[in-house]
Amino acid sequence: MPELRQEPITKGWVIIATERSKRPSDFPIRQEERKGGVCPFCKGNEKMTPPEITAYREAGTRPDEPGWWIRVVPNKFPALDSNSRETNLKRNYFTSMAGVGAHEVIVESPEHGLSLEQHDLVQIQEILRAWRDRHNAAISRSPIRYVQIFKNEGAVAGASLEHPHSQLIATPLIPSVVEHELHGAGGFYMESGSCPYCQMIAHEAASGERLIAENQQFISFCPFASRFPFEISILPKRHQASYSGIDESMIKNLAGIMKETMQKLAAVLPHPPYNLMLHTAPVGYADSPYYHWHLEIMPRLTIVAGFEWGTGFYINPTPPETAAKYLRETALN
């Protein structure tokens, strides 16, 4: 019998489709062939990108030359434009506005072909620091109201370049997904006086049935209402609304749990394509008592089709308890 499950914050429903129950080996993952050609993100090819915005680089080396280990450049085909601050709404029956914002690429390594979990811990920490620094730079600029940091891994997940990189898109509006989270979490807080994410963390840590990994400051688990097989959430255990507040000790702990979780994912499924999204508080909500930043990792193993687009329901053939058990029990070398 399939089961309908409700996501406790946004109130969206998913279908855990037991009739279609799937184990890791039921998902065919085509290993992508390496593309040929010259990679604009590789060390030595710095002139192929627009001039760098910033980089973590060796003392004495110059911008747009080698010597960096993290490099941030503007997206060559930006979804939103950082040269304008025009935010007037145009209303002539329909409502529109100029597409202002920012679109940056965070090149995560000078080396081609490393997955996130293959970097050493120090390099993962540097990626997390770059996310924080670029997030904080973006939210300080008018008219930015939200900063989406994300990573697409694999062509199926939308990556057009295979060199390890993540992206930042800053928007002049609060996006609907974040608005629904804020609305649901705010309602929960009004009723109960507590943050629903803090409650969920306590519940998942106590039950353990969807737990993947845990350390002093972070927890990773498969959410109760997972929309996708092997969907993963990572949250800081202590309440914190905005990623801008992450400190050095948290960066070390987050790098640790990300490496461990992603190593387990790559062991259970052979390097699946995935999307990784950082959900953080919009501008003005950094001290919110009910919002709680988190990472979402969505392996792309199933196809979102007409039913999902028409309804917003998702059909997940792998119960999160099953997925978490595979991930939790996988031994790492």
Add this chain to the structure above:
Amino acid sequence: MPELRQEPITKGWVIIATERSKRPSDFPIRQEERKGGVCPFCKGNEKMTPPEITAYREAGTRPDEPGWWIRVVPNKFPALDSNSRETNLKRNYFTSMAGVGAHEVIVESPEHGLSLEQHDLVQIQEILRAWRDRHNAAISRSPIRYVQIFKNEGAVAGASLEHPHSQLIATPLIPSVVEHELHGAGGFYMESGSCPYCQMIAHEAASGERLIAENQQFISFCPFASRFPFEISILPKRHQASYSGIDESMIKNLAGIMKETMQKLAAVLPHPPYNLMLHTAPVGYADSPYYHWHLEIMPRLTIVAGFEWGTGFYINPTPPETAAKYLRETALN
């Protein structure tokens, strides 16, 4: 300069990414190879499916034997179960319920390999009658509250069998996408006293810049806030909340505009994969003065990735005015 556009009913935003502007020939569409093997939906293979629910068939022929031109069977791996009516919510920190509902397959032709626009008009009318009949049968059963009819064409769009078919999933809850439409349309009606879809139809017919086709009773256009390149909406011009109210004259007009619109789509892009969704009023809203049933057709030409999943914003590289011009101006033989 990219443009942000707001969908007038759900209030969601899209980015029309002019920096990435794309013509039809910029979308690589891989023509799928015909799969081998025996097709369970072909004429003569009726015993390969579960027993038929209903069929339009020649007088004197028997169920689960040839003689049919439309055949409806239960989905072999149903997402929701039609054998139970149990709808008690279970609450133990999380909320869940049994996955009750229905999941049917409407086999659209005894012949393999025909696309929707390749059927003759009489056959398309029969498909539309089957949608109406199965929709009406499903909404009459407790505890059904919504019926989603949809069609996935091509493997990229989630079709696992290539034989022409559509599907029906009946749910015991009003899905979030429909809830957002109802909420937005209801608010518009409260303020203005009119149906926002009726207003949009009047606006699109008058402006013409996003128009694809029009006949006595229907209009097809690329919506102002198209999330995807070549996204298409088809609506009845006269206000009608539920597809259950479609009459014989409307069925003929709808078949005509669907064939014309899909022929144009297949001419501009070489048979793209797509999802087609029927949005109709939930149970209890059939006489709503503000809901208005419609068809959505979403060619699957771009990949939904981390930014879209994180925010709910969509990046569309083809302005709907451009897409509509291609479609409108394509001559059909």
